[in-house]
Amino acid sequence: MTDLVPTPPPERQLGQPPSQLSSFLEVLLAFTRLGLTSFGGPVAHLGYFRAEFVHRRRWLDEHTYADLVALCQFLPGPASSQVGMALGLSRAGLWGALAAWLGFTLPSAVLLVAFALGVSTAGDLGHAGWLHGLKIVAVAVVAQAVLGMARTLTPDRPRAAMALGAAIAALLLTNALAQVLIIAVSALIGWRFLPAGPPAGGAELPLALPRRLGATFLALFVSLLVLLPVLRDTIGGPALSLFDAFYRAGSLVFGGGHVVLPLLQAEVVPPGWVTHDDFLAGYGATQAVPGPLFTFSAYLGAVSQVGLNRLLAASIALVAIFLPSFLLVAGALPFWSVLRTKTAVQSALRGINAGVVGLLLAALYTPVFTSAVKAPLDFALVLSAFALLEYAKLPPWSVVALAALAGWWLF
Incomplete structure (x- = not known):
């Protein structure tokens, strides 16, 4: 694995380079904290990632981060989890990608499995005041991210117009x-009408993953997608059937988040693995936990009636739904890190990044704003949280804690 660990970023070269173990632990601890506090959905x-890794830890610059977001928007699967894997991969190789996934995913997965096993005593979390406060602070976090990325990625009228057009299109x-x-349209416009100047940001993604290994990961992704249904029909067995169902759901959904729900429902409810009521109960619980919505798969595995141990079924479902994302990110990044330096690709990226800003702006309105702001007091708290983040420069985790406390006290 030594050859898969990238050279540390410049700021770490000032001192002794971290060992593989310390790099793994650094990524694991950083993403575990985010996995425990990142409410509000993928946007x-x-x-949160931008605030933590671009501004606070300075693992990469704004343009490189935007390029990673753009790439993951193209890939099927949960975009935020894929960006997290890419950040871990660029920081500490394949083990870093695993550490990022473990830290960001396991907190919510453990909570949902506990709920499935009937040990949750929190009652109706859907109306908890602290949870409402967390939804409100998510609006401020997204607004700050959109504003910051717009300043960097749409500095002129053509790109600002592209971002607004993308936002309007996404809303309609x-x-x-x-x-x-x-x-795709943004990339085409950028390639045709936005000639690239000097390389944006001047930073190269720190990555030492061979392209041959990347191609192997991409081939494995396609092979599993094709072969798993065949093996399910020929060999059978509950474990293989469960793995195939969740791997396919993680492979074929674009947009991530709530878009995966119809696919999951079609996989687990008609065969009788999960009842409709249990499906809805788990979805409600998923809204009350931090981290990616795809951890809903762990709950579904735990409640599924497939003849497996519930913890084993939860583990199979969780690994299967995220495995396509890991294979796609590890497969695409070695090629992406080279392609993004080409002049034509840089022109396309100027358009893509403007389009991403527009998509985030649309998502800021729905579902982030519309799901959290229901009254003037809600909006007042959004403005307060935004002021603490943008002007008081408080760290996001402290603003999240204050918002949860305010929600518990006021609602």
Whole structure:
């Protein structure tokens, strides 16, 4: 694995380079804290990542981060989790990608499995005041991320206009593939009308993953997608059936987040693995935990009636739904880190990044704003949280804690 660990970023070269173990632990601890506190859905997660890894830890610059977000918007699967894996991969190799996934995913997965096993005593979390406060602070986090990225990525009128056009299109087109189409059109406009100047940001993604290994990961992704249904029909067995169902759901959904729900429901409810009521109860519980919505898979595995141990079934479902994302990110990044330095690709990226800003702006309104702000007091708290983040420069975790406390006290 030594050859898969990248050279540390410049700021770490000032002192002794971290060992593989310390790099793994650094990534694991950073993402575990985010996994415990990142409420608000995938767009909010991208805001938390930007604050933590671009501004506080300075693992990468704004343009490189935006390029990672753009790449993950193209890939099927949960975009925020994929960005997290990419950050871990660039920091500490394949072990770093694993550490990022473990830290960001396990907190909510453990909570949902506990709920499935019937040990949750929190009652109706859907109306908890502290949870409402966390939804409110997510609005401020996303607003700060959109504003910061807009300043850097849409500094002129053409790109600002592209971002507004992308936002309008995203609000009017609700199809799951709409964001892929918007980004593709943005790339075409950027390639044709936004000639690249000097390389934006001048930073190269720190990555030492061979392209041959990347190609192997991409081939494995396609092979599993094709072969698992065949093996399920020929060999059978509950473990293989469960793995195939969740791997396919993680492979074929674009947009991530709530878009995966119809796919999951079609996989587990009609066969009788999970009842409709249990499915809805788990979805409600998922709204009350931090981290990626795809951890809903752990709950579904735990309550599924497939003849497996519940913890084993939860583990299979969780690994299966995230495995496509790992294979795609590890497979695409070695090629992406080279392609993004080409002049034509840089022009396309100027358009793509403007489109991403527009998508985030649309997501800021719905579902982030519309799901959290229901009254004037809610909006007042959003403005207060934004002021603490943007002007008082408080760390996001402290603003999250204050918002949860305010929500508990006021609602």
